[in-house]
Structures are given as structure tokens and as C-alpha cells.
Amino acid sequence: MNAESVMERIAASHAGQAARMAGGAAWARRRELALARVLGSGLPDRRNENWKYLDHAKIAEREFDPAPRVTLTADRLAPCLLPLAAARRLVLVDGHFEPQLSDADAGTGVVVHDLATLFSTDPAGAMRLLREPGDDSDDRYALLADAFAAGGLVIRVDANAAPAGTLYLLHVSSASLPGTSHARVVIEVGAGARLRLVEHFVALGDAPAFSNLAAEMQIAAGATVEHVRLHQSGGQSAQLETWVIEQQADSSYSQHLFALGGRLLRSNLNLSLAGSRAQCRLAGLFMVDGERQADLYTQIEHHGAATRTIQNFRGIASERGRGAFNGRIIVHPAARGADASQSSRNLLLTPLAEINSRPQLEIHTDDVKCRHGATIGTLDPAQLFYLLARGLDPDTARSLLTFAFCEDVITGVPLPELRRGIEELVVGRLPDRDVIRSFR
Amino acid sequence: MKSNQQELESLVGRKYRHGFVTDIASDTVPPGLSEDVIRVISTKKGEPAFMLDWRLKAYRRWLKMTAPTWAHVHYPPIDFQGISYYSAPKQRTDGPKSLDEVDPKLLETYDKLGIPLHERARLAGVAVDAVFDSVSVATTFKERLAEAGVVFCSFSEAVQNHPALIERYLGTVVPVSDNFYATLNSAVFTDGSFVYVPKGVRCPMELSTYFRINASKTGQFERTLIIADEGSHVSYLEGCTAPMRDENQLHAAVVELIAQDDAQIKYSTVQNWYPGDENGVGGIYNFVTKRGDCRGRNSKISWTQVETGSAITWKYPSCILRGDGSVGEFYSVALANHYQQADTGTKMIHMGRNTRSTIVSKGISAGHGQNAYRGLVKILPGAEGARNYTQCDSLLMSETCGAHTFPYIEVRNPTAVVEHEASTSKISDDQLFYCLQRGIAAEDAVNMIVNGFCKQVFKELPMEFAVEAQNLLAVSLEGAVG
Numbered sequence: 024m025n026a027e028s029v030m031e032r033i034a035a036s037h038a039g040q041a042a043r044m045a046g047g048a049a050w051a052r053r054r055e056l057a058l059a060r061v062l063g064s065g066l067p068d069r070r071n072e073n074w075k076y077l078d079h080a081k082i083a084e085r086e087f088d089p090a091p092r093v094t095l096t097a098d099r100l101a102p103c104l105l106p107l108a109a110a111r112r113l114v115l116v117d118g119h120f121e122p123q124l125s126d127a128d129a130g131t132g133v134v135v136h137d138l139a140t141l142f143s144t145d146p147a148g149a150m151r152l153l154r155e156p157g158d159d160s161d162d163r164y165a166l167l168a169d170a171f172a173a174g175g176l177v178i179r180v181d182a183n184a185a186p187a188g189t190l191y192l193l194h195v196s197s198a199s200l201p202g203t204s205h206a207r208v209v210i211e212v213g214a215g216a217r218l219r220l221v222e223h224f225v226a227l228g229d230a231p232a233f234s235n236l237a238a239e240m241q242i243a244a245g246a247t248v249e250h251v252r253l254h255q256s257g258g259q260s261a262q263l264e265t266w267v268i269e270q271q272a273d274s275s276y277s278q279h280l281f282a283l284g285g286r287l288l289r290s291n292l293n294l295s296l297a298g299s300r301a302q303c304r305l306a307g308l309f310m311v312d313g314e315r316q317a318d319l320y321t322q323i324e325h326h327g328a329a330t331r332t333i334q335n336f337r338g339i340a341s342e343r344g345r346g347a348f349n350g351r352i353i354v355h356p357a358a359r360g361a362d363a364s365q366s367s368r369n370l371l372l373t374p375l376a377e378i379n380s381r382p383q384l385e386i387h388t389d390d391v392k393c394r395h396g397a398t399i400g401t402l403d404p405a406q407l408f409y410l411l412a413r414g415l416d417p418d419t420a421r422s423l424l425t426f427a428f429c430e431d432v433i434t435g436v437p438l439p440e441l442r443r444g445i446e447e448l449v450v451g452r453l454p455d456r457d458v459i460r461s462f463r
Numbered sequence: 464m465k466s467n468q469q470e471l472e473s474l475v476g477r478k479y480r481h482g483f484v485t486d487i488a489s490d491t492v493p494p495g496l497s498e499d500v501i502r503v504i505s506t507k508k509g510e511p512a513f514m515l516d517w518r519l520k521a522y523r524r525w526l527k528m529t530a531p532t533w534a535h536v537h538y539p540p541i542d543f544q545g546i547s548y549y550s551a552p553k554q555r556t557d558g559p560k561s562l563d564e565v566d567p568k569l570l571e572t573y574d575k576l577g578i579p580l581h582e583r584a585r586l587a588g589v590a591v592d593a594v595f596d597s598v599s600v601a602t603t604f605k606e607r608l609a610e611a612g613v614v615f616c617s618f619s620e621a622v623q624n625h626p627a628l629i630e631r632y633l634g635t636v637v638p639v640s641d642n643f644y645a646t647l648n649s650a651v652f653t654d655g656s657f658v659y660v661p662k663g664v665r666c667p668m669e670l671s672t673y674f675r676i677n678a679s680k681t682g683q684f685e686r687t688l689i690i691a692d693e694g695s696h697v698s699y700l701e702g703c704t705a706p707m708r709d710e711n712q713l714h715a716a717v718v719e720l721i722a723q724d725d726a727q728i729k730y731s732t733v734q735n736w737y738p739g740d741e742n743g744v745g746g747i748y749n750f751v752t753k754r755g756d757c758r759g760r761n762s763k764i765s766w767t768q769v770e771t772g773s774a775i776t777w778k779y780p781s782c783i784l785r786g787d788g789s790v791g792e793f794y795s796v797a798l799a800n801h802y803q804q805a806d807t808g809t810k811m812i813h814m815g816r817n818t819r820s821t822i823v824s825k826g827i828s829a830g831h832g833q834n835a836y837r838g839l840v841k842i843l844p845g846a847e848g849a850r851n852y853t854q855c856d857s858l859l860m861s862e863t864c865g866a867h868t869f870p871y872i873e874v875r876n877p878t879a880v881v882e883h884e885a886s887t888s889k890i891s892d893d894q895l896f897y898c899l900q901r902g903i904a905a906e907d908a909v910n911m912i913v914n915g916f917c918k919q920v921f922k923e924l925p926m927e928f929a930v931e932a933q934n935l936l937a938v939s940l941e942g943a944v945g
Contacts, residue, residue, distance in 0.1 A: 072533060356862065371877040374844065380872040382883070385535075389859035389889040397872055399842075400880035 029083045030062050036087040036203070037170060044173050045142035049150060057170035060158070066167070067160045074160065076347035076379045077318045081287045082261060085233040090117065090202025095195065095227075097124060103195070103225040105253070106440050109188035110221070116195045118206030118234070119174040132184025132216070138175040138207055152177060152209055154239050154267065161291055161322065165265040168205040168237035175207035182213030182243065189219045189438065194236070196260050198228035208238035214271075215245040219437065224284070226256035231286070236264040244271040244298060249437050250278045253445065254288055261287040272298030272327060279436050282309035282317040283448055292321040296330035296358070307336040308432040310452055311344030311376070320349040325358035332363040337432050339369070339425060340376035351383040354391050361388075365395035370402065370428055372421075402428075422453040492549040498522060501650055504549050508619050508653070511626050521639045521649035528643045534806040535835040535867055536775050538748065541713060548651045548684070611667050613697075614659040618686050621657035628659055632690055636719035636756040636783070644715040644777075645752040648684045652717070655686035660695040660726075669925055671700040685716040691726035693759065698729040700928055714773075716751045724759030724786065729767070731924050733932055736772035738939075743802025743831070746774025753780035754810075757789035757818075765792040766809065767923040769932040771939045774803060779837065781810035784818035784846075791820040794920040796932070798939050799832025799864070808838035808855075808869075813846035813879070824855035825917050828864035829940060835867040842879040849879040857887040858916055860940070910937045 037058050044054065066082070067074040095116055104112075113135060114124040120137040129135045141149045153172065156165035180186065196204065212218050226232065242248055256262060262285050270276055282288050294303055309317035323332050338346040348367045369378045382395040402424045410420035429449050436442040450456050492503055501522055505515040530541070608615050614625060622629055639649045660666050691697050714736070720728050730753075739746025749772075755764035766780040782791030793809040811820035826834040836855045857866035868885045890912050898908030914921070914933055921929045 359862075369874075371874055371879070373877055376877065377873075377875045379874070380870075380883075382868075382870065382885075384857075384868040384885065384887055385865070386857070386859065386867065386887050387865045388862050389864065390862070391859070392888050394886040395868070395884070397870065397883040398881065399872055399874040400882075401877045 030065065032087045033167070034058065034062060036089075039088065040171065040173075045139065046146040046149065046172075050142060050146050050172070053150070053155070054170050054172060057156070057166050061163065061167050061170055064158070064163065067163050071160050073320060073349060076345070076349070077289055078287065078316055078345070081316075082233065082263070085203060085231060085261060086201035087203045087233070089204060090197060090200045090230070090232065092117070092119070093197040093199060095121070095124060095197070099227070100124060100193075100195070103227070104193070105191070105221065105223055105444055107189050107191055107221060107438065108440060110191040111186075111188060112191045112193060113176060113178075114193045114195060115174070115176065115206055117197050117202075118204035118236075120176050129178070129190060130186030130188065132181040133186050133190065134179045134181075136177040138177060139173060141177065142173070153207060156237070156265075161293060161320075162265065164235055164263045164291070165237035165267075168207060168235050168265070171205040172207055173205070176209070178208070178210045180210075180212045180216045180218050183215040184213065185217040189221050192220060192222045194222065194224045194234070196224070196226040196232045196234050196256060198226040198230045198232040198256075198258065198260055200228075201230050201232060203233040203235065205235045206237070208236065210238070210240040212240065212242045212246045212248055214243040216243070217247045219249045220251070221438075221441065222250070222252045224254045224256050224262060226258055226260040226285070229258040231259040231261070233261045234263070236262070238264065239267040240269070242268065242270045242274045242276055245273045246271075247275045248277070250276065251436055251438075251441060252278065252280045254282045254284050255448065256285040258286070260285045263289050265291040266293070268292065268294045270294070270296050270298060270301040270303065272300055274298065274301045275303070277304040277435075278306065279432070280305070280307040280319065281445055281448075282307070282311075282319065283452065285315065287316050289318045290320065293324075294321070295324045295326060296332070297326045299327035300329045301327055302331035303333075305332070305334045305336075306432045306435050307348075308429055308449075309338045309346050310429075310449065311338075311340050311346045312342045312452065314343050316345040316347075318347040318349070322351045322353070323363070325352070325354040325361040325363065327358060329360040330358055331361070332365070334363075334365040335432065336367045337369070337429060338367070338378055338380075339372065339428070340378050341372040343375045345377045347379045347381075348397075349381045351385060352393065352395075353385040354387060354393065356388045359388060359390040361391045361393070363391070363393045367395075367397040368428075369397075369399045370425065371399055372401065372425070419458045422456070422459050425453055426450060426459055491547050494547045495544050496546070496548060496651065500548055504651060504653060507549065508622070510622055513626075513630055514622060517634070517639070518650050521646050522651075524640050525643070525646040525650055528646060530643050534777050534837070535833065535869070536777060536804040536806050538775055538804075541748070543647070546713060549653055607667060611664055612661045613664060613666050614657065615670050616657055618652075618655040618657050618688070621688075625657070625659065628690065629657075629688070632688060632719070632721055634719075636721060636754050637717050637752050642752060644750040645717050648686060648715045648717045648752070652684040652686040655688070655716070657687070658689040658697060658699065660691045660697045662692045663694040664692075665695065666697040669698045669700055671702070683712070683714045683716070687716070687718040689719070689728055689730070690721045691723060691728050691762075693723045694725045696727045698731070698925065700731045700925060702733040702735070702928070702931070713748045714750065716753075718751070718753040718780075720755035720764055722755065722757050722759060722762035722764050722789075725761050726759060727763040727765075728755065729765045730755070730780070731928055732768040732770070733924075733928055733935065734768065734770045734772050734776070735935055738772050738801065738803045739774040741801045741830075743774070746803070747772065749773035749776045749778060751778040753778065754783065755781065755791070756783045757786050757791060757815075759789070760786045760815075761788040762786050763790040763792075765794075765923070767794040767920065768796070768807075769920070769924070769928075769935065770795070770797040770805060770807060771935050773805075776803075776805040776807050778807045779809055781812070782820060783812045783814065784820065784849075785814045787815040788817045789815055790818070792923075793820075793822045793824070794923040795824045796827070796917045796920045796936070797824070797834055798827045798829075798936060799834040800829040800939055802831045804833045806835040806837055808836045810839040811841070811851060813840075813842045813849040813851070816845070816847040817849070818846055819850045820852075822851070822853040822855070823919050825920055826855065826857040826866055827860065827913065827916070827936075827940070828857065828866045829860035831861075831863045833865040833867070835869060836885070837869045839871040839873070840881055840883070841871075842874045842876050842881060844875045846876050847878050849876065851879075851881045853883040855885045856916070857885070858913065859887065859889045909940070913940060
């Protein structure tokens with residue numbers, strides 16, 4: 024499938040939908056322009072260093088027309104839900120907000136807008152709210168989402184608000200038929216506010232659906248955000264996501280990313296530590312087996328003085344799985360006293376699996392402390408020997424060590440019930456899962 | 464501290480020590496590049512037909528290529544038609560038969576550079592194949608090497624005397640189509656060094672070549688080919704200085720190393736070309752392709768480089784670890800001061816079983832210097848039991864400099880173990896304070912700390928080079944820290 028045909032199919036899909044999209048002439052123009060820019064520059068490919076480890080053919084072969092809208096009942100959704108106590112749920116199905124599946128009250132100090140409604144009632148407001156993606160290849164899929172901007176969510180947390188419980192944002196891909204969905208999510212966290220957000224990605228069907236999420240978060244001064252992101256879509260789903268996060272002074276952001284599902288996942292995060300003393304802590308884990316691939320890309324820019332990054336990513340690849348970590352930390356001249364550490368550790372378990380790691384530091388001032396480390400290897404024979412000497416059979420020993428390898432990332436998850444859920448998911452992917460469970 | 468800083472700043476302004484131009488008549492082809500120019504080069508050098516064909520093939524390929532843009536360096540586009548592709552010191556009728564016949568000004572130049580020619584060469588125990596611009600003019604210790612069966616000569620001589628070896632090995636490590644600058648080099652290279660160490664021979668001395676760019680507006684396109692046959696051992700040193708000049712000069716060399724079964728090649732470089740002045744005017748563009756092929760079982764190729772010169776350095780000495788049990792090493796110190804830009808690193812391609820590689824890279828950035836480490840460690844599916852350890856550290860010495868680390872780690876074999884670690888920081892205030900407190904001057908303290916930082920690499924250099932490298936670093940860095 025050549026590049027022209029992909030662009031032609033995207034253009035055709037756009038032509039088919041444009042008339043139905045809300046927002047009036049101004050939005051029609053913005054979408055047209057975004058589309059023209061996508062068509063002009065094309066989607067990123069392997070020749071682009073930041074995209075070199077992704078199997079672009081797997082995206083090109085997707086259907087770019089949207090799948091027909093489905094109506095889901097709460098019962099259909101129930102088996103997918105995470106057991107989160109006192110969580111306020113917001114549900115997006117194929118990129119569209121579903122109020123009847125969501126909690127009406129998102130919590131004290133939290134205001135939620137349906138973007139689809141906003142396009143009709145306040146197109147100018149939506150225009151101000153939604154960032155216009157740039158020309159950078161990192162932003163190309165966000166640009167594609169802009170060209171198809173129709174649905175999504177705006178979440179505002181008032182200054183100094185501390186909503187009780189967790190905000191649970193569920194992304195559902197119906198995946199009953201092949202199709203593409205685009206979604207926009209905008210989150211604004213006011214000064215001094217606290218937010219705990221759990222994002223959960225599931226697919227209901229087995230069709231090769233393609234979901235493209237463009238999201239952004241503004242974290243005002245002194246705010247604290249805990250963000251757990253769990254990709255659990257099964258089957259053939261392909262997920263592309265572009266997160267842009269900006270942190271003001273003294274804010275704190277932590278993210279726990281688990282890439283445990285889907286045929287293909289590419290996660291982009293561009294995070295800017297704009298204000299001084301802002302800090303972020305990013306943890307990530309991918310597990311790829313079968314034919315699956317995960318490509319985690321992060322770019323963290325230190326602009327403010329005394330900003331801090333701690334990044335800890337783990338990856339496991341087995342069977343024909345392919346995993347990639349691309350992490351770049353940029354320290355700009357003004358970011359004096361910046362402190363950044365980046366770690367990418369990976370386990371390669373079988374001969375046909377592949378792991379690529381690209382931890383990168385770009386530093387433009389001297390008053391910094393930056394370090395990174397990356398390892399790719401197999402399980403430590405000494406550790407394995409220790410367990411075998413104690414009578415464990417080799418498979419169990421291997422599973423136990425693999426689980427221990429993931430545990431480092433899992434233990435950081437803020438909610439105990441969520442932590443247990445994720446542990447269960449990870450263990451469920453290992454051979455001899457019952458034995459491992461008995462150890463815990 | 465403040466007064467020290469002023470003192471040091473005055474030292475930063477120190478002019479390039481080796482900045483002088485030797486005024487001798489050159490036999491130069493007018494600027495420009497075409498098939499005719501390549502034919503002229505080939506004819507002037509009296510090359511066999513296969514060489515001309517090879518050059519033309521490269522040229523035709525090059526015409527279809529575009530200059531790479533991925534490196535973390537910035538420079539105005541190069542006018543390839545504005546460069547003269549051939550410059551040789553004018554020869555007396557048959558060329559110099561002994562040192563007495565060599566142009567005295569040339570010898571004076573070597574003298575200033577401290578090249579151990581005539582008796583100094585003997586004392587230093589170094590055989591020197593001095594490349595003055597594009598043609599080799601003097602080679603010493605030929606006899607001793609010949610006794611051992613080692614061929615060490617200029618590339619042109621090798622084309623005349625050992626065409627079979629050239630035809631067999633040239634371009635087998637860095638193919639004609641490898642990259643933009645390597646392809647350009649293949650088309651227009653004028654000279655370089657050739658080494659062949661026969662089976663089981665341990666080369667009796669360190670081999671050394673001094674490169675020197677002299678005539679204005681001539682790009683230097685060196686080609687070096689080193690072949691270590693089964694069980695042989697050779698150590699090769701390369702060092703460079705260049706006269707001061709305000710016009711950027713292009714240097715696009717290609718170095719190919721081939722190590723057969725159980726052979727070892729150690730290749731050391733001290734590069735001190737003109738880096739441009741303190742405002743970033745002038746300086747050499749150093750776009751080099753260096754690659755070693757560990758073809759045989761248990762062969763070993765080791766690269767050591769100290770890069771303090773050049774306005775722009777773009778260089779990735781690499782190892783293809785093809786033979787089972789072969790070993791690749793890369794030790795590097797790269798310094799970028801003033802407006803220098805360095806994008807350097809290595810590639811270790813593991814193909815054979817139980818192959819091992821070690822990478823130690825030390826980057827120092829000062830002034831507005833930009834220093835990037837870019838490295839690839841690739842473990843192919845067949846590289847059972849491969850092992851890599853990479854360490855790259857950066858030292859920052861000013862608010863305006865940059866230090867960047869871009870490693871690529873690609874693993875496709877589960878028995879491989881690959882480790883990479885890197886750190887970036889400025890000179891620790893505590894260390895500096897400790898030294899000052901003990902009465903060590905700030906500058907000496909900085910030198911000491913920097914030398915300590917680079918020690919791991921310097922200890923890999925042959926002794927004479929290690930001394931030169933330390934001095935070079937001290938001169939290049941004077942006053943860079945306040």
C-alpha cells in the first residue's frame with residue numbers, strides 16, 4: 024500500500040464527513056487547513072528518526088472512514104470497568120462523549136464539557152480551547168485529529184479544588200467493524216488544584232479499529248496531577264495518541280503508563296516544564312507478545328529553573344513482539360539547576376522479539392544534573408540459578424523474575440485497588456500465572 | 464574566584480598555536496567538480512583503469528545523493544564547485560629521493576609541528592608517512608617494515624605497487640554508495656595511507672601519519688586502508704594540525720580497516736585541526752567515515768580518538784563485528800569550545816556469536832560549543848551471547864554550551880546483554896573547592912579534573928599521543944571555566 028493511496032483515502036474520508044461536522048464556517052476552514060497540511064506533509068514514516076521503530080504499514084492498512092456509531096448499554100460496559108471505589112466516570116465511545124454512560128457529577132470543582140456540543144453552541148470558544156497542532160512530525164497525528172475534530176471532552180478543575188476520589192476516563196473502541204475514530208481531550212487544572220485521573224483504553228470487538236487521540240493538559244502553578252494510563256485494548260486495535268502537557272511553577276505531575284494491549288500502540292508525550300520548580304515523574308511499562316508492538320515516545324522540555332524529571336520505563340518483549348522506547352529530555356538555557364534522570368530497562372525473552380531503545384539528552388546549559396541509563400538483556404542467570412536452587416521449576420522462576428521486573432513500575436501506582444488490578448493484568452500475561460499469584 | 468575568571472578569560476583568547484601557512488608552490492587543479500576533473504586526478508596519479516571506473520561510478524552515484532541533515536550541527540551549504548579537488552606540492556623532476564631534496568620550507572613546517580622526521584623519527588621509534596596536502600612526500604622506516612613484510616605506503620604507491628590488494632579490498636568496508644561524503648571521497652580522493660600486515664606478523668613499530676591541510680581552498684579527501692591478515696597485529700596513529708585560515712575547508716576522509724582471523728588493529732587519532740576563531744569564523748569541516756570490519760574469528764578493532772579541533776566534526780568510527788568472538792572498542796574524548804560543533808560517536812554492529820563491544824565516550828563542552836554523542840549498538844538475530852557496555856559522560860563548562868546524547872540501542876537477540884549509561888554535569892564545585900583549598904591554582908585544578916574525567920580514554924592511547932592529548936586539551940580549555 025503506497026503513501027499516495029493512504030493520503031487519498033484520508034482525503035476521501037474527510038470529504039465524506041466534512042458536511043456533517045459541527046462548528047460552522049470557521050471550523051470548516053480550520054479542518055480544511057489541517058487536512059491540507061496533513062496531505063501536504065504526509066504521515067511520518069520510518070525515515071523520520073522519531074518514528075523509525077513503528078510499523079507504519081500497520082496503520083496504512085487501516086480503514087480511515089469512521090465505523091458506524093454504536094449505542095452501548097451500561098451492561099455491555101460493565102465487564103470492562105476497573106474496580107475503582109468512589110470514581111467519577113466519563114466515557115468516550117469511538118471518540119464521542121456518552122453522557123448516559125457517564126456520571127453526571129464529575130466531582131466538586133470539576134466541570135466537564137462535551138466537545139461535540141461546544142462545537143454547535145460556542146464554536147469560537149472551542150476554537151480558543153483547542154490547540155492548533157504544529158508542523159512538527161511529533162504533532163502530525165494530532166493535526167490529523169484536528170482535521171477531523173468532532174468529538175471529545177473538556178475537563179476543567181477549578182483553582183484549589185481537590186475533588187474527592189478519582190476521575191475515571193474510559194476510552195472505548197467499539198471495534199465491531201473496521202474504522203477510524205479521532206478524539207480530542209482538553210484538561211485544565213487550576214492553580215493549587217489536585218487531580219487524580221485514571222485513563223483506561225478498552226476495545227469491545229476484534230475488528231481492526233484505529234483510534235487517534237489528541238490530548239492536552241494545562242497544569243497551573245502549584246497544582247498536582249496523578250495520571251494513570253492503562254492500555255488494555257485487546258485484539259487488532261491500533262492506537263495513536265499525542266499528549267501535550269504544560270506545567271507551571273511548583274506544579275507536580277506523575278504518570279503511570281501501562282501498554283498492555285492492542286495490536287499497535289504509539290504513545291507520544293510532549294511535556295514542558297515551563298515554570299520553575301515544576302516536576303514530573305513518568306513511569307511506563309510495555310509488554311508485547313504475539314505480533315504486538317508498542318512504541319513509547321516522550322519529549323520532556325525543561326524551561327523553568329530548578330525543574331525536575333524522573334523517568335523510569337520498563338519493557339518486555341516476547342514471541343514476535345516489538346517494543347520501542349524513545350525518550351528525549353531537553354534542558355533549555357534558562358533551566359538552571361535542572362535535574363533529570365531517565366532509565367529504560369528492557370527484557371527480551373524470545374529469539375524473534377525485538378526491542379529498541381533511544382534514551383536521549385539534549386542539554387544547553389551547564390548548571391544541570393542529568394543522567395540516563397538503558398539496558399536490554401535477558402533475565403539474570405544468577406537470579407535464575409538462585410530460584411532453581413530453591414526448587415522452583417525454570418518456567419516459574421522465569422515468570423517470577425519477569426513479574427519482579429515489572430513490579431518496580433507497578434508499585435508506584437497511587438490507588439491500591441488499581442495497583443492490584445494492574446498486577447493481575449501483568450501476571451495474567453505470564454506463563455504459570457497461578458504459581459505467581461500464590462507468591463503474592 | 465572572580466579575578467581568576469578574568470585571568471582565565473584572557474587565556475581563552477589565546478590564538479591557535481599551529482596557525483601558520485607554508486608558502487610553497489602547489490600544483491593545483493582549478494576549483495570545480497566534473498567527470499573531467501576526476502579523469503585529471505586519475506591521470507595525474509597514473510592510476511590503472513579499474514580505479515578510474517571506480518571513481519566515476521562513485522561520482523555518478525554522488526550526483527544523485529543529497530547531503531545528510533540529521534546530525535546536530537549547523538553550517539551554511541557547501542559549494543562543492545568552489546573546491547579544488549587536487550593540490551600537490553610541485554615536484555622536482557623525479558620527486559625527492561632523500562630528505563635533503565625535500566622542500567626546506569616543508570621540513571620547517573614539520574619541525575614546527577614536532578613531527579619526528581629524520582633522527583627524531585628514529586629516536587621516537589615512529590615510522591612517519593607525512594601527508595602534506597594530498598601527496599605523500601616522505602616515508603621513513605620503509606626497510607625495517609619491509610623486513611617484517613609489512614606494507615606501509617601512501618595510497619598512490621599502493622595503487623601502483625599492490626593493485627591486486629587495492630582492487631580486492633577497497634570499498635569493501637565503506638561501499639561506494641555508503642553516504643554522501645564517503646561517496647564524494649570515493650570519487651575524488653587524492654591520497655592517503657595503505658597498510659598491509661601479512662599473516663602472523665606483529666608490526667615492529669607504531670605506524671603514524673600526520674595529515675596537514677595546507678593550500679587554500681583545497682578539500683582534503685584522504686583514503687586510508689588497513690588490512691591485518693590472520694593473526695597479525697598493528698597499531699596506527701593519526702594526528703593532525705592545520706594552518707589558521709578564515710575560509711571553511713572541507714575534509715571528507717574515509718578510513719577502512721579489515722581484521723581477519725585473530726588479527727588486531729588499534730587505530731588512534733589526535734585531531735587538532737583549526738577550529739575557527741573565538742567568534743566561530745573559519746575552521747575545518749571534518750566529515751569523516753571510519754569503519755572497521757572484524758571479518759575473522761576473534762579479531763579485534765579498537766578506535767581511540769581525541770577530537771579537539773575542527774569547526775564541525777561529523778565522525779562515527781564504527782565496528783562491524785562479523786567474526787565470531789570478535790571485539791570492538793571505541794574510546795573517545797571530544798572537545799567543543801568557542802563555536803565548535805561535534806557530532807561524533809560510534810556504531811557497533813554485532814553479527815557474530817559472542818561478539819563484544821565497549822564504548823567509552825567523554826564529551827567536553829565550553830564556550831558556545833555543541834557536543835553530541837550519537838551511537839548505535841545493534842544486535843542482529845545471529846549474535847548469540849553478544850555483549851555491549853556503553854558509557855558516555857559529558858562535562859559542561861559554560862552556560863551557553865550544549866551537550867547531547869543520542870544513543871540508539873537495537874536488540875534482536877534475547878541472549879544479548881546491552882548496557883548504556885550516560886551522565887551530564889558541570890565540574891563539581893566541591894572538587895574545585897577541594898583543589899583550591901590545597902593551594903592548587905584554579906586553572907590547574909580544572910585541568911586536573913578534566914584530565915581525570917578523560918583518563919579512561921587517554922590510557923588507551925600510545926604514550927607519546929597520551930602526552931600530546933593532555934597538552935592539547937589543556938591548551939584548548941584554558942580559561943573555559945570560571
